[in-house]
Amino acid sequence: MNAPAPAPATTIGPPLWLLAEITYRCPLHCAFCYNPTDFAATTVELGTEDWLRVLREARAAGSVQCAFSGGEPLARDDLEVLVAEARRLGFYTNLLTSGVGLTEARAAALKAAGLDHIQLSFQDSTRELNDFLSHTRTFDLKQKVAAMIKANGWPMVMNCVIHRLNIDYIENIIDMAVELGAEYLELANSQYYSWALLNRDQLLPSREQIERAERITNERRQRYGDRIRIFFVVPDYYETRPKKCMNGWGSVFLTVTPDGTALPCHTAKMLPGLSFPNVRDMSVREIWYDSEGFNHFRGDDWMQEPCRSCPEKEKDRGGCRCQAYMLAGDAAAADPVCDKSAAHHTVLKAVDRAQGADSHALRAAPLVFRGPAESKRLIAEASEAARS
Amino acid sequence: MSETVGVAATARPRVSAKFRLQWEDAQQSWVLLYPEGMVKLNASAGEIMKRCDGSRSVDELVAELERAFEASGLHADVMNFLDMARKQHWIEM
DSSP: OOOOOOOOGGGOOOOOEEEEEOOOOOSOOOTTOOSOTTGGGOOOOOOHHHHHHHHHHHHHTTOOEEEEESSOGGGSTTHHHHHHHHHHHTOEEEEEEOSTTOOHHHHHHHHHHTOOEEEEEOOOOSTTHHHHHTTSHHHHHHHHHHHHHHHTTOOEEEEEEEOTTTGGGHHHHHHHHHHHTOSEEEEEEOOOSHHHHHTHHHHOOOHHHHHHHHHHHHHHHHHHGGGOEEEEEOOGGGOSSOOOGGGSTTTSEEEEOTTOBEESSTTGGGOTTOOOOBTTTSOHHHHHHHOHHHHTTSSSTTOOTTTTTOTTHHHHTTSOHHHIIIIISOTTSOOTTSTTSTTHHHHHHHHHHTSSTTHHHHHHSOOOOOOHHHHHHHHHHHHHHHHO | OOOOOOOOTTOOOEEOTTOEEEEETTTTEEEEEETTEEEEOOHHHHHHHTTOBSSSOHHHHHHHHHHHTTOOOOHHHHHHHHHHHHHTTSEEO
């Protein structure tokens, strides 16, 4: 692969968004998790001092939004220390959490540290679907956490990943969010990476399901008016043009994974032939402006047809590099969601399989739940396949 | 027909608790930060917003801007901006 010449530094804006994935540890087992399926290979996490340095370097390079994510970020007991430093540096600090592990004491400590916002995800990991839908344990936990969020004066954003198995209950999800007092609700259809890709046949909703969910979402918007703002994100498999993934490669997003690998998006590590720097070895500024990994898909020298001559190439930047790699087998190809892509049929095939009653058989196949044991099994399977 | 009440000249606008206003050196601009998002303000919007701290009435704010930029007749522009900012929930009165 020819390495494109790096774009002149003046055209590259600062890494406005820092996603700090501070741990892969998580009490949940979500079948749609975007963490890499081989996450169990990460055994050593960046320490507190390294994270503090990353925060300082990123802020100096112009980062302003900082999201603490994971895994479950509350699994780290230095979260409060990191938040306090981020806030002191002038970051707007977001905590992306399932709420599991948030006690009154930790909420108070996070408030004192200056945490600006909590995004609470529904603990719908599909294994707990019945519980979730029956409003019992999940509702109790969410109610407790929601009350803490309110009591501390944080704005409340709820996030629920939508998929085939919960989309028909979207009215329950919306009503629950309103009942809990959320100001924003993100109904984000699962995107098919990592664990969700393994489970795609079981998770991709049918067209009919999506249309119904959109209609109900609109009805609920009317009903609740200003009480809640609801965002509904359609799965991109049902589009004919790709999303402008990460707002463009190396344009605003910087992800740092639990082991310190710096990535232009949280799944980019899967791309072959690219090397991504580690914050232990390189400063954030160097990583952002000078590293091969971040410069690789900047500009348009890397583009092939149909992207290269496409009038819409700046609008979507060719879509998602990971999706191109996963579905077309080439990270520099057009995102197969695009109906101009030679591999668009791979998307259509998955969509076809999601329609109608015969998909019942697919749903009977077991879901692969995210977890360390499953991750180790997948790592072993992959190395077995590589040997043969 | 607009249903907005408009902005009273005696109102004392302040940045809403839902947003944080701060100067960003890297962007050479004032920005409004909110959950997982950012509004980058242009120069004149920044000059108005940074004066929305609840201490000045709209009239005082306009007078201050006119002095600072040796300009006159800014009243209508500032009112339009504040009306928009209030609708966006950037400011409270």
